[in-house]
Amino acid sequence: ETQEAIVRLLNNETVTDKQKKAIIQKEITRLDNITAVSDQTLWAELLRKDRVQPTWGNVVAYYEYTENVFDDDLTEFLNRPENYTELSLAKFNEVVEMEDELQKSLSLAILENDTLVLDSYTALLKSIPRAYSLWEYFSIENLAAEKVDVLIGQGFLSSSTENYDLLKTHFSPKHIALLEYHAARFDSFVEQFEFDGEDLLRILLSDVFSRPQKVQLIHAVDEELIIERGAICVLAARLLYEAQDQSELSFTLLEYLVRYATGPEQKVRLMLWHWDSIQNEDHITTLLKACG
Numbered sequence: 001e002t003q004e005a006i007v008r009l010l011n012n013e014t015v016t017d018k019q020k021k022a023i024i025q026k027e028i029t030r031l032d033n034i035t036a037v038s039d040q041t042l043w044a045e046l047l048r049k050d051r052v053q054p055t056w057g058n059v060v061a062y063y064e065y066t067e068n069v070f071d072d073d074l075t076e077f078l079n080r081p082e083n084y085t086e087l088s089l090a091k092f093n094e095v096v097e098m099e100d101e102l103q104k105s106l107s108l109a110i111l112e113n114d115t116l117v118l119d120s121y122t123a124l125l126k127s128i129p130r131a132y133s134l135w136e137y138f139s140i141e142n143l144a145a146e147k148v149d150v151l152i153g154q155g156f157l158s159s160s161t162e163n164y165d166l167l168k169t170h171f172s173p174k175h176i177a178l179l180e181y182h183a184a185r186f187d188s189f190v191e192q193f194e195f196d197g198e199d200l201l202r203i204l205l206s207d208v209f210s211r212p213q214k215v216q217l218i219h220a221v222d223e224e225l226i227i228e229r230g231a232i233c234v235l236a237a238r239l240l241y242e243a244q245d246q247s248e249l250s251f252t253l254l255e256y257l258v259r260y261a262t263g264p265e266q267k268v269r270l271m272l273w274h275w276d277s278i279q280n281e282d283h284i285t286t287l288l289k290a291c292g
Helices: 005-013 015-028 040-048 056-065 071-077 080-088 100-111 117-126 145-153 160-169 174-181 182-190 197-205 211-220 223-227 229-240 251-260 263-273 281-290
Strands: none
Touching: 040 056, 040 071, 056 071, 056 100, 071 080, 080 117, 080 174, 080 197, 100 117, 117 145, 145 160, 145 174, 160 174, 160 263, 174 182, 174 197, 182 211, 197 211, 197 229, 211 229, 211 251, 223 229, 223 251, 229 263, 251 263, 251 281
């Protein structure tokens, strides 16, 4: 049957609901426009049987019909590879005329949706309008970890304190991955966030942050975070040595860095470059002992 003939049958009041569902079940033709079927109670059946084209016009019409809810039928429809692949080719606000509130609602419905399979979720993110492609905060606590990785990797999460804290609480260490994605804003991170020893260790081990950024952080954090962990002392000593950094250090921190520095070259250079931190003979004796 042609689309027109099928629509006429589905809109015919003399055809029973049971007969209409049988028609939907039997016909393989996909309707271009779900709204051509006047009886909205049939729309779920059309989605279940994959009898409508995967267009944002159809998705948005059904989403509004369900009062902005992603029900099981819409989710199943969007989880089919041929459907989410086609939908991912366009921003939905560019092919459907929509109010801003509806754009925001649908964007969040996708972003916060953990019932979509990962491939569908990843694909549909491409269709979210640019105006809603960077968020200071939305609920990610209930998402699978793999979807959170996608959100970070595609830049949907800003480097806000809210996002950082949510990731640290529910998806650690993905909060460091968030900072890595926004590494260009590193200067602001030093003042914006409170780091613990594990955070500091991961940042110093990161392949994303530059040496100058790491040195900046070493000078900015509470020195207790450094001296309480030998692994951090080793990294900090190496980074300051490689950077030939001669910025001011407390004697206590210098002692720990010298103690954990790798090899005599590092130890001696660190002492010479930070000689101003040495105040008396006792300090010299302490550092010589730290040299081993």
